[in-house]
Amino acid sequence: MKWYIDGERPIWIQLKEQLTKQIVSGNYQCGDRLPSVRELASEAGVNPNTMQRALASLDQDGLTMTSRTAGRSVTDDEERIEQCRQEVAHRIVKQYVKDISELGYTKEEAIELIRKGNER
Amino acid sequence: MKDLIQCINLGKSYGSKEALCGVNLEIGTGRIIGLLGPNGSGKTTLIKLINGLLTPTGGEVLVDGKRPGIDSKKMISYLPDKMYFADWMKVSDLLDFFTDFYEDFDRTQAEKMFDTLGIHESSKITKLSKGTKEKVQLVLVMSRKAKLYLLDEPIAGVDPAARDFILDTILNSYNEEGTVLISTHLIADIEKIMDEVIFIKEGRILKHASADDLREESGKSIDALFREMFHSDVYKGRKA
Numbered sequence: 001m002k003w004y005i006d007g008e009r010p011i012w013i014q015l016k017e018q019l020t021k022q023i024v025s026g027n028y029q030c031g032d033r034l035p036s037v038r039e040l041a042s043e044a045g046v047n048p049n050t051m052q053r054a055l056a057s058l059d060q061d062g063l064t065m066t067s068r069t070a071g072r073s074v075t076d077d078e079e080r081i082e083q084c085r086q087e088v089a090h091r092i093v094k095q096y097v098k099d100i101s102e103l104g105y106t107k108e109e110a111i112e113l114i115r116k117g118n119e120r
Numbered sequence: 121m122k123d124l125i126q127c128i129n130l131g132k133s134y135g136s137k138e139a140l141c142g143v144n145l146e147i148g149t150g151r152i153i154g155l156l157g158p159n160g161s162g163k164t165t166l167i168k169l170i171n172g173l174l175t176p177t178g179g180e181v182l183v184d185g186k187r188p189g190i191d192s193k194k195m196i197s198y199l200p201d202k203m204y205f206a207d208w209m210k211v212s213d214l215l216d217f218f219t220d221f222y223e224d225f226d227r228t229q230a231e232k233m234f235d236t237l238g239i240h241e242s243s244k245i246t247k248l249s250k251g252t253k254e255k256v257q258l259v260l261v262m263s264r265k266a267k268l269y270l271l272d273e274p275i276a277g278v279d280p281a282a283r284d285f286i287l288d289t290i291l292n293s294y295n296e297e298g299t300v301l302i303s304t305h306l307i308a309d310i311e312k313i314m315d316e317v318i319f320i321k322e323g324r325i326l327k328h329a330s331a332d333d334l335r336e337e338s339g340k341s342i343d344a345l346f347r348e349m350f351h352s353d354v355y356k357g358r359k360a
Contacts, residue, residue: 003339007311007341042292045284046312047152050332 002026003044011046014032015054023063023074033073034064124149124184124268124299125170131178132165132323137210139165140323143179150296151270152313154331154342157320163303166185166320167270170301171196183268194223201273205245206240206297211256212241218260229256230263233289233360258286262293269300275309283309307343317342319349 001022022028034040034055041051055072058064062080066072075081076097100110125147132140140162148152157163168174169181172188183192205214211234211357218225234241237255245253254277261269271290275283293312294300302310319326326349327334331342338345 005312007308008335008339010335012332033360042288044312045287047315049151049315053332073188099333100265 001043003046005046007042012050012053012057015044015046015051016057019054019058020061020063020084020088023058023080024081024088028074030074030078033071037072044045122149122185123147123303124237126185127169127179127183128182129179130166130168130169130176130181130301132162132174133177133354138323140169141178143253143323143325145318145325145328147299147301147316150292150316152294152302153316153318154314155301155320155334156305156307156311156342156346161320162323163320164272165323167198167272167301171198171270177247191333195267197222197261197264197269197320199257199261199269199271201276203257205253205257207246209245210241211239211243211245214245214256214260215241218263218268222264224265225260226265229293230259231347232246233259233263237285251282254278255282255285260285262289265298266296269294269298271300271302273304274302275304275306278285287313307346308341311342314342319346321350 001018003015003018005011025099028034035043037052037055039046040055046053055064059066059072061084062077063075063084064072065075097107097110100113101107105113122147125141125145127145130140130143130145131138140294142240143166155163155166163173169176170183170188172192180187184195186192204318215227215230218274231241234256237252237259239248239252239256248256254274255277257275258271261271269290274290275286279347282337287310290300291303311331314331317331318328334342334345340348
């Protein structure tokens with residue numbers, strides 16, 4: 001997968017966001033095994049410790065789980081994934097509303113823009 | 121966890137010039153640490169004290185609990201800021217030397233990496249470009265299974281593509297128990313691979329912290345923080 005990392009925010013948070021997106025968008029599916037920490041770190045060009053921190057945080061959120069024998073895999077709890085998907089969507093919408101209102105648009109106009117933007 | 125490197129009130133003076141002063145540092149295992157500071161801030165002096173090439177004029181430095189000596193040389197893989205290869209040497213001679221000198225040298229890995237880079241073992245060192253020489257040196261240093269890698273300006277002389285290769289090499293070949301200390305002033309390049317940073321200025325440690333914690337606190341990249349911290353020195357308080 002392609003990674004986009006800048007230096008301005010904690011790198012582990014950026015890694016976590018991008019992994020979360022892969023999971024909630026279904027690129028990694030329920031129960032799929034994830035590549036090892038080292039493989040993922042090498043692919044993203046980051047320190048394995050940083051990748052480890054991102055993955056541990058996914059474990060904590062219940063999106064992934066680690067077993068001694070099988071390594072790390074995506075949770076088989078579909079509900080949890082759907083819940084996370086909605087959280088991500090909510091964050092994107094919130095950001096959009098903030099950006100667009102800074103340009104002076106009302107909520108109704110913003111909704112109209114989305115409709116039109118899709119048609120263009 | 122026991123610290124791999126411990127500096128206790130460490131100091132080094134050259135005559136009346138203080139290169140390092142009152143350095144207290146604790147560095148653990150399994151991490152990549154950026155030693156960041158402008159030219160002449162004491163980076164090379166600190167590295168040379170850790171591997172025993174210099175002796176302190178104050179305080180002490182311990183590596184794995186011991187003063188630098190024969191034991192510590194076995195577990196430290198050092199990339200100096202200057203080339204030390206003799207003119208008559210070929211790449212194959214260097215492989216022989218490293219095999220002889222270091223028990224932990226993985227010759228097969230080094231050969232594989234030279235092959236990937238298209239560096240021939242029959243090449244004479246003096247015939248190689250500056251960047252290629254640096255790559256040769258780094259491949260050798262990183263092919264040891266050391267506990268501590270001390271890399272003094274490993275990316276200064278190479279082009280951006282070679283820089284990526286060097287960073288990949290560092291990431292892939294250091295082991296979980298190994299610590300890598302990289303001194304550089306090219307911070308943007310190692311931004312993504314550092315766990316911790318040490319800011320050093322005029323022989324004193326200004327900050328030693330986790331890279332992500334610093335980003336979280338400041339909302340800035342380590343590169344930006346560095347520029348901020350040292351900008352005024354360059355211009356000596358005058359406006360640019």
